[in-house]
Amino acid sequence: MRNIKGLAFNILLLANSFEVIPMITLSETLKAEARSLRWPLWKRSKVPPAVTSLNLFMFVKYITDQIVYNAILMKTLLVSTYVPQKCGIATYTRDLIQAVVGYNSNITPHVVAIINGKDSNYPPEVKFKLEKNSRDDYIKLADRVNSSSYAYVCIQHEYGIFGGNDGDYILDFAKKLKKPLITTFHTTLLEPSPNQKHVLKELARLSQSNIVMIKEARARLRSVYNIPSRKIKVIHHGVPDLELEDNTQAKERLGFRADDFLVGTINLISRNKGLEYVIDAVKKVSMDIPKLKFVMVGATHPQVKRAEGESYREFLLKRAFDLNLNGQFKQVNEYVPLNSLVDYLKALDVYITPYTDLDQTSSGTLAYAVGAGKICISTPYIYANEILSDGRGFIVPRRDSDAIAEKLIQTYTNLTERKKMQERAYKFGRKMIWSQVAAKHIQIFKDAKTKT
Template structure:
């Protein structure tokens, strides 16, 4: 009998990232990604080295987490290096990079970690800054030199890496942000107490960089034309923000809504929702809005989910939204512009033909972003890095 292992050549991969149950978009991303790859690579399931900070030290991680790396603890990084280099239990290391996850100046400990590894490395860059500090630029440039491949989610990010950071173009691969495989034409408003409403949603960990106040300020004008509209702000305050300033921003938003007499037109769902519950809120939405204030944001799981679900999307022109909307699946509004938000929301809802076309383009694009396809692309890239058939 032929051995299944000989046919499939399993890949023993270690992922360095934040990880569930940490309340972090990249933690959820890594769980979804490894679930998808495990289906293709069942004889060598994902191993995780989870990044910890003072907030997450109390968490209990699932069994696949082999190591916990204290953000500023060099010995923890070195322990993982020793495991990778000496045990034969790892073929390749996959790093999910974001500034703020790793220790040292601008996160340079992950660079030191990479330079000690003796196995191939793939790094996903969740942020590629147009205007980096000199230190950040040097770190990304050196990561690009050390890694076998860099994964980004936008063509714009690839061009920045090549032209600004001087990374070898042959090393940079564009793989989209993954999304669940949403069924078409789901609703579910009744179960969420939203039957008969026009639902507009923003779902994310809440912080002042999300620009939610500009949507709330737009609501009085929107309500004049769409009296049945409800704006859902879904998600709890970002844990780091909560640690430094508590619920100051959320209290500001609630006071705005109250002062504008918005009543039930603005609802806060102050919870970090499990994936299946989040999917229900996204599926129940008629409109989806990301009014973010950072022009350099190069990825958004929130917007990716809305596109995957085939929703009519409205967004400020940060990097990720600009490139995704070039494909015709949404409308852009200027940063911090409540009048433009109100006008665009009303236009989008009133023009049904245009909205339906937008929804169709979003859903079609979303089929190319499902975790099934994203997992395949990561897995084949790992095979290529290891010279495996």
Template sequence: MTKAYALLSTYPPTQCGLATFSAALFANLGGPGDHVGVVRVLDEPVPGEPLPGRAPEVVHDLVNGSAQSAAAAVDVMNGFDVAIVQHEYGIYGGPDGQDVVPLLYALRVPSIVVLHTVLARPTTRQRAILDAIIDAASAVVTMTRTARTRLLDIYGTSPEKVCVIPHGSADNRVAVAPREAGHPPMALTWGLLGPGKGIEHAIAAVALLRDRGRRVAYTIAGQTHPRVRARDGEAYRSLLAALASALGVADLVRFDPRFLPAGALGGLIGAADVVLLPYDSLEQVTSGVLIEAVTAGKPVISTAFPHAVEMLAGGAGLLVGRQDPAAIASALDRMFTEPGLSARMSSHAADLAPQLLWPAVALSYRDLAAAVARSYDGAVA
């Protein structure tokens, strides 16, 4: 049975979705006697490390652009039973992160590559990179059936090589205290902030509702994405704040600019009446925020990006058109006025939750790791 797992990914204190995902997978993957090590992906070395305070699970840093670091990363991962590699365009070195490809081919242990993005319309280079990643991997994981179908239909991947394991979630199911009289219902959007989140359309929807005599408080939680901040500073957040003021809803729109730890995030989700995902993207096949919202039993209003269409089809949420404030406003109005709608959505979400919690998701990874290890040993023999 597989007992040693190497995780290759960005990792805290890096603040991004993959780092958060990998930290949760690390925390839940190993059993008694197992060894889980993290090979952390960095854009540049951390000055002064290794330090006594560095997380003990980090066994090596893969510094992008360093051939020596990549060769050492391969040697380290070859000391484990299975390598579990997180893939997203841009986190590895080279154009579109192409430097991960030779690393995967150099591994002498079976590898599971977790695909956080599967583009329906990749560029020529993006297509070539993903084709090579799939070829080098022992197995690939998508987090939705939509992404798996794209791999089969667009990339021609063998069905036997693709496994669907949902994005995991912390258990944020909490009893919600009754809202105090006079306090408006609260909609919540959270996650790393940047253009493409569609939050400007949600603010416009809050203004439309205010014009109809309905007050909805809207909390926007999360810091600006580090790469967006490095390029543009806080321009997007400033634009959103200016829009709220111009539309006369600055008193209803609240910004919480922190990168929230799990406990604080759980409390914020618990206080929300509805989670609002107004994303612009038509490509997004994986959303950790969507999974966290559904697992917490919260009704969701979302634009019809692929993961939302798949996850909410059973009744856990409402879908709206992208960049459509009027549709968002109508959905919010319906949420707060239609008898029983919110409770029905929460019930559907509760039915989905057990399979999405991290312990169940990690068990699926352990089972897959054992299967690829057996197949790999048989092929080598």
């Protein structure tokens, strides 16, 4: 019996060391006994007399239950657009999955990919496909998930990626779902339409936890949508773990000169990006910063391209031509993969997001730029307001090329201020690296399992 007790305790401690059984969930008596047994696994000479047969039974039962339950916990299902779709949320979900698996390789995330008629060659983690505009698909998906071994479901929410009026088909899925639901809201409108408000409020009500990326979004969930604070978690948009380094070599690798002053944006191109105001600003500072180059990286957004073709891009190119920018404007008309995105980001001196939509509550590329310690110039959409506060970047009025030009000159001429701002941004970005974001998501997954 003594050897069996010792073996049981060692199994418990070994499981705890791999976080299979969190000690905090044990009763105080069992925690005290476990603490007294923290000896190396090869030293089995003594077992404290406090260990009773009843406690041994409780230990063994607890170990068995937890190992089985945690094995189920590791099966995670995310509902989202997904790569190779050209969509910011698709990329975010892919990066989140990679970060979660990198943090804990025992977790097995699978994906429900939202499609819109055209199917894609999806990677193996995509186990289900949801036709965006088929209401029956949402109900059938809920039935399939309910009969599966997935422990919980995570929805990445943006009104436009789901079918129905303001994406309300997702409510059919959520209402029928019997698994714990966690929802990440990528948009929280300050002045939603009545139906937009209903969709978000109902989805948040049906969710056990609701994730947003900034404090202002949390405040909106409380004040506009009446979501209880206990159901809201703030987790930053993840960023790669990059070094704060000189960008000379990065410029040369991309074919620029070391002394070029590179201002850039990396995005899916659409009219609400406000890029014409950067082009105008480049012309205004061309005498003050003769080696400035504006680098516009990104394909036209697929939905924009379907609706209006390349008319906005053609408008931008004509504007640059009319202003005689010549070698001061470079476009990279492609959807760049993550490694190329990072290469361009490393090379830039200034990252700019001159968006005209001020209701945007997340921006992956602005997050990446802050994480890389870049000087950032942005219009005051709510994500930028929060991320660039406390001297981490410049905020300028929207549609104001004069203000952009002023900040470009200020950045170019004041090297001391530039370095301090880069350091402040980089320090803040350490809170946003993907490993930390993954750890916080995993804790929410564990909480969802515990409360079920």
